[in-house]
Amino acid sequence: xxxxxxxxxxxxxxxxxxxxxxxxxxxxxxxxxxxxxxxxxxxxxxxxxxxxxxxxxxxxxxxxxxxxxxxxxxxxxxxxxxxxxxxxxxxxxxxxxxxxxxxxxxxxxxxxxxxxxxxxxxxxxxxxxxxxxxxxxxxxxxxxxxxxxxxxxxxxxxxxxxxxxxxxxxxxxxxxxxxxxxxxxxxxxxxxxxxxxxxxxxxxxxxxxxxxxxxxxxxxxxxxxxxxxxxxxxxxxxxxxxxxxxxxxxxxxxxxxxxxxxxxxxxxxxxxxxxxxxxxxxxxxxxxxxxxxxxxxxxxxxxxxxxxxxxxxxxxxxxxxxxxxxxxxxxxxxxxxxxxxxxxxxxxxxxxxxxxxxxxxxxxxxxxxxxxxxxxxxxxxxxxxxxxxxxxxxxxxxxxxxxxxxxxxxxxxxxxxxxxxxxxxxxxxxxxxxxxxxxxxxxxxxxxxxxxxxxxxxxxxxxxxxxxxxxxxxxxxxxxxxxxxxxxxxxxxxxxxxxxxxxxxxxxxxxxxxxxxxxxxxxxxxxxxxxxxxxxxxx
Amino acid sequence: xxxxxxxxxxxxxxxxxxxxxxxxxxxxxxxxxxxxxxxxxxxxxxxxxxxxxxxxxxxxxxxxxxxxxxxxxxxxxxxxxxxxxxxxxxxxxxxxxxxxxxxxxxxxxxxxxxxxxxxxxxxxxxxxxxxxxxxxxxxxxxxxxxxxxxxxxxxxxxxxxxxxxxxxxxxxxxxxxxxxxxxxxxxxxxxxxxxxxxxxxxxxxxxxxxxxxxxxxxxxxxxxxxxxxxxxxxxxxxxxxxxxxxxxxxxxxxxxxxxxxxxxxxxxxxxxxxxxxxxxxxxxxxxxxxxxxxxxxxxxxxxxxxxxxxxxxxxxxxxxxxxxxxxxxxxxxxxxxxxxxxxx
Numbered sequence: 001x002x003x004x005x006x007x008x009x010x011x012x013x014x015x016x017x018x019x020x021x022x023x024x025x026x027x028x029x030x031x032x033x034x035x036x037x038x039x040x041x042x043x044x045x046x047x048x049x050x051x052x053x054x055x056x057x058x059x060x061x062x063x064x065x066x067x068x069x070x071x072x073x074x075x076x077x078x079x080x081x082x083x084x085x086x087x088x089x090x091x092x093x094x095x096x097x098x099x100x101x102x103x104x105x106x107x108x109x110x111x112x113x114x115x116x117x118x119x120x121x122x123x124x125x126x127x128x129x130x131x132x133x134x135x136x137x138x139x140x141x142x143x144x145x146x147x148x149x150x151x152x153x154x155x156x157x158x159x160x161x162x163x164x165x166x167x168x169x170x171x172x173x174x175x176x177x178x179x180x181x182x183x184x185x186x187x188x189x190x191x192x193x194x195x196x197x198x199x200x201x202x203x204x205x206x207x208x209x210x211x212x213x214x215x216x217x218x219x220x221x222x223x224x225x226x227x228x229x230x231x232x233x234x235x236x237x238x239x240x241x242x243x244x245x246x247x248x249x250x251x252x253x254x255x256x257x258x259x260x261x262x263x264x265x266x267x268x269x270x271x272x273x274x275x276x277x278x279x280x281x282x283x284x285x286x287x288x289x290x291x292x293x294x295x296x297x298x299x300x301x302x303x304x305x306x307x308x309x310x311x312x313x314x315x316x317x318x319x320x321x322x323x324x325x326x327x328x329x330x331x332x333x334x335x336x337x338x339x340x341x342x343x344x345x346x347x348x349x350x351x352x353x354x355x356x357x358x359x360x361x362x363x364x365x366x367x368x369x370x371x372x373x374x375x376x377x378x379x380x381x382x383x384x385x386x387x388x389x390x391x392x393x394x395x396x397x398x399x400x401x402x403x404x405x406x407x408x409x410x411x412x413x414x415x416x417x418x419x420x421x422x423x424x425x426x427x428x429x430x431x432x433x434x435x436x437x438x439x440x441x442x443x444x445x446x447x448x449x450x451x452x453x454x455x456x457x458x459x460x461x462x463x464x465x466x467x468x469x470x471x472x473x474x475x476x477x478x479x480x481x482x483x484x485x486x487x488x489x490x491x492x493x494x495x496x497x498x499x500x501x502x503x504x505x506x507x508x509x510x511x512x513x514x515x516x517x518x519x520x521x522x523x524x525x526x527x528x529x530x531x532x533x534x535x536x537x538x539x
Numbered sequence: 540x541x542x543x544x545x546x547x548x549x550x551x552x553x554x555x556x557x558x559x560x561x562x563x564x565x566x567x568x569x570x571x572x573x574x575x576x577x578x579x580x581x582x583x584x585x586x587x588x589x590x591x592x593x594x595x596x597x598x599x600x601x602x603x604x605x606x607x608x609x610x611x612x613x614x615x616x617x618x619x620x621x622x623x624x625x626x627x628x629x630x631x632x633x634x635x636x637x638x639x640x641x642x643x644x645x646x647x648x649x650x651x652x653x654x655x656x657x658x659x660x661x662x663x664x665x666x667x668x669x670x671x672x673x674x675x676x677x678x679x680x681x682x683x684x685x686x687x688x689x690x691x692x693x694x695x696x697x698x699x700x701x702x703x704x705x706x707x708x709x710x711x712x713x714x715x716x717x718x719x720x721x722x723x724x725x726x727x728x729x730x731x732x733x734x735x736x737x738x739x740x741x742x743x744x745x746x747x748x749x750x751x752x753x754x755x756x757x758x759x760x761x762x763x764x765x766x767x768x769x770x771x772x773x774x775x776x777x778x779x780x781x782x783x784x785x786x787x788x789x790x791x792x793x794x795x796x797x798x799x800x801x802x803x804x805x806x807x808x809x810x811x812x813x814x815x816x817x818x819x820x821x822x823x824x825x826x827x828x829x830x831x832x833x834x835x836x837x838x839x840x841x842x843x844x845x846x847x848x849x850x851x852x853x854x855x856x857x858x859x860x861x862x863x864x865x866x867x868x869x870x871x872x873x874x875x876x877x878x879x880x881x882x883x
Contacts, residue, residue: 036718045631051598052584052628136597206631222630223637224833225718249718253831257696258712261704267711390844422846423578429595459592460582 032538033246035520037531038259038268042223042252047205048180049137058180059530060226060250063243065183065211066236068092068106068125068162069174073524073535079293080524080535084444087174090236091120091184091212101169101482108160114186114212115231122156127187129154129164135200139181145449146176168480175444180528186210214243214534225251228533237534244522244537263288263515269538270516270523272531275394276335279513289518292511293525294339297445299357300395302403303463303504305434310384315376317502320435321362323369324505325406332398334510341506351499354491356447357506360499369410381411387436388417389424395510396437429460437507438463443527447491451475455503464503471497547874551867558863565859569852570615574608578846584628602628602848615852624856625849629842634853638835642857643728644715645827645834649819651750652757657812660762664769664808665801668777679770683763692825695756699829702752710748712830720745753830757823761815768811772804779803805876813869817862 045053048061072086089095092106112120130151132139143149147170155163166173176182185205193204209217214237215228228248237243251268253259260278262268264287274282283290304311304320311317326342344352344359351358373379386403388396397418404414414435419427427433440454440461454461456472471494478490514523514531517538524535581598599605603614618625624634667679689697702709710717715730723730723737731750734743776782777800785795824836835854842850 031719038713042630044629050631051594051601052631138594141594221640221833222632223838224714227718251713251718251831253713254828254837255696255831258699258829258831261699262711262713265704265707265711267713420578420844420846422580422583422844423576425582426577426579429579429582 030246034249035245035247035270035533035536035538036249036251036268037270037533038251038253038262039271040252040254040256040259040273043220043226043250044222045206046209046217046220047137047202048183049132049135049139050202050206051138053138055528055530056250058528059526059532060228061180061183061211062213062526062528063215063228063248063533064209064213064217065185066091066112066120066213067178067183069095069178071175071178071527076293076296079291080522081293081296082524082527084175084446084527087178090178091125095174097174102166104164104166104174105157106162106164108162109236110160111235112212113233114189114210115216116186116189116210118186118188120184120186120212121159122162123159124187125162125184126151126154126156127191128185129182131185131200132182135202137181137200137202142179142181142443143176145444145453146170146173148173148176169482170480172444172446172449172479179443183211186212215248218247223252225249243534245533248533260515263517266517269520270514270531270536272512272514272529274513274515276333276337276511276513279337279515280335282515287518289516289520291514291516291523291525292337293514294509295441295512295525295529296339296509297443297527298439298441298509298529299341300437300439300507300510301463301504302437302507303433303435305431305465306503307431307465307467308434310376310378310382311434313376313378314501315372316378319369319372319376319410320407320412321360321502321505322365322372323407323410323412324362325364325402326362326507327364329399329402330508332402333395334508337511337513339509339511341508346499351492351495354447354488354493354495356450356491356495356498357509358495358498360506362505364406366406366409373410373412379411381413383413383415384435385415385417385433387419387424387427387433388438389419389421391421392437392439393418399437425460428463431458431465436463439510441529447487447494448475448478448481451494452479455498466501466503468497468501468503471501547871550874551870554867554870555863558866562856562859562863566616566619566852566856567612569855570612571608573846573848573851574611576846580604580628580846580848583845584847598628619856624853627842627847627850629845629847629850634849637838637850638853638857640728641833641835641838643730644832645820645823645836647715647729647731648750648753648757648826648832648834649816649823651754652761652819652823653812653816655754655758656761656765656815659758660765661769661801661808663762664766665773665796667766667770668773669796671774676770679766683766686759686761687763689759690825691756691760691823692829694759695753695826695829698752698756709752710745712749712752714831714833715746715749716742717745717749753826753832756829757819757826761819764811764815765808769804769808772807773800776800776804802876806873809869809872809876813865817858817865820861821858 039056041054041056043056043060045057048058067090069087069092070090072083072088073080074083091108091112093109094107096105108120108122114120133143133149134151147166147168153165157163189210190201190205194201214231214234216231218227218229220226230242230246232242234242253262256275256278259271260274260282263271264282279290282288304317306312330336330340341357341359343363344361346361373381386400388400400416404416407414442449452475455466456462456475474490474493478487481487481490512525512529516523519539520536521539522536524532526532580602581595581604584598585594603611627634627637630637663679667676670676699712703712720742723733723739723742726733726736730746731743734746782795782800785799821836824840827834827837839851839854
């Protein structure tokens, strides 16, 4: 009858321990030639043009497809970033812009081949660009910003020359051709998979690639991982040789702490979406390389709905701008990892330059905020809600608490509202949120582009719903202004209006913190805010 | 006794039929619920840097959201009738394909976790019941309390920290298999079985190593209810007349405790195990996230956050069907554990 043994429990523990004692992992010899990139999101389509495609899909397509042209890179405070002003040929060997700026002529490389071995011709380029402006895909809205709207604008001159005509000399036409969407597709291959309902083969291209890019897709598991193999014949890189890594593994790891562990243990080589706190501790340990670049084409805002009381009153908006605890928010949300857009001093009350985004001349000053509230006729304050989306809660949650506390001091009662991502974007689109935080990103950051897309029109990206005809006119005119001095003047005017009207408050540009193994080199901050696998190599 | 098996099967069949209306109800309810929830998937998925009204309309049309809701429902039901669960905007794949790929991952994990939990919980419960109030009993209670009060993602992160990060014993917690290992031909979808069928012992070992940590962190959480119910039910059974009689006639310890007491005490444990299994399958989303496990629960959560209707509906339908199935299995297990059970 005696039974005082723990045998079952101990044997379970022993079995567990046994199972965990790993036999040496059979790593492939090519580990050094493999880049393992981990990310919280996932690739969901091989064609970035499909509505709903993720940023990872954008990055992937940069390596699987070539474009006519590509952005160069430059150093900004010692870090490599993409350079909007240097545009080099990718599939184009060279290009010319006519003196009146209305004609762009591209001469294709003679040696460029698609991954199936067929040569890249001007016909393929035309089909691809036609697809981008005609098919119901994402490229349409993007190319519109560069005055590229119709298939008639693309003309095949000879098998290796293509000409693009513009209705107006648009500065953004050429840069637009270097963005994600106008990728060059093997038109013969794609057409053979097109159907009557789907003449542009969007369904097929979603799951297959037909490009000339540096990498070939080996396996694609949507939402989990993609494995890429180097195309040995590809020579569009900077030094006319194939990309460095023989294999690239793009893997989804949803938990940020796990991603941090992976890269610290050396199992992953590169990650760009860690939590600020993890980045800080990894940087302090000093074993890994951390490249922090302020995302100079992205901005985080506190937005107010300019059409909705009480935020339709400019003095209320000014009061809020002086009542935010900027420094505390910056530390709590980002651990100070980013470029602040507050706390500037404008000696004569005028903008320092015509570049947007700019550092605003605002800081925490509760007395001033109270004065503005009084001027608005609301000395007792009011109640409102402050919304942010669940996806951003790691940065927005501490920020919202500080906003609530600080506005409470001047009598504004704030309820914090945390919304699921889809719900948040719906409400923003319907202009129902009075007061919230959200971010934007522009692929082609120029002052007029920011003002035209984010401060005009009754559309989703006009977060503040500002409707100011003067601002809209100046921004529209600046778009086609060839004279640099006049453009700068227009920018200064717009910035001065922004500081005066305070439609929304620019907070900061968060850092892109790329954490990588010490041996990884060449990381560049790209316009799509992901890693271009062609940039990196191993020492 | 002769008709025992027949009766069980008959009962199972009747149960299955009577659950069909419930399944239909779940289908319609989820469909309506998704559409009532605020959040427009079209706006969410039209999130490219330049997506405007036109793109939103485009997606709405593609998802069929431009039609009135009753019409959408009819289309949806007819699609389901044809075995089509729709397409996920998130992964761009048919939902059926996604679920078929992900369900084995979830099932494998949940089965393993339940097995570990049962192997640990039943002996613990029996031990505690044999010596109520003793150190052993208190020890079991403490262990159970700890298991329940530590959320699974905390224990998961803790296990990763110790076994992967500090000791380096466990492989990296990124899914079902090391990225450098090649997969076996897919037969059952359960990697541990597929590797064995393919005769690849090394691969099987690699898959098992990936499975251990997530399974243990899930098991820790459910050991408590299972052990507590075993203990309670064993106490009743040990105190009953037949055990006293068995003891008095001098039957061996093993015969008294295992054959008579435990067999009589196991019914409630089976019930709870069934419930625990269904709950685990749907609720292990945190473990799936922490271990990057490509299962159905994390898939459904991502879909829910982005208001991606089709996957959420597909997931709920799958869960409801599984629940029906698990209940059936529990019913059949009853019949085997206690042939007297035959009442409806």
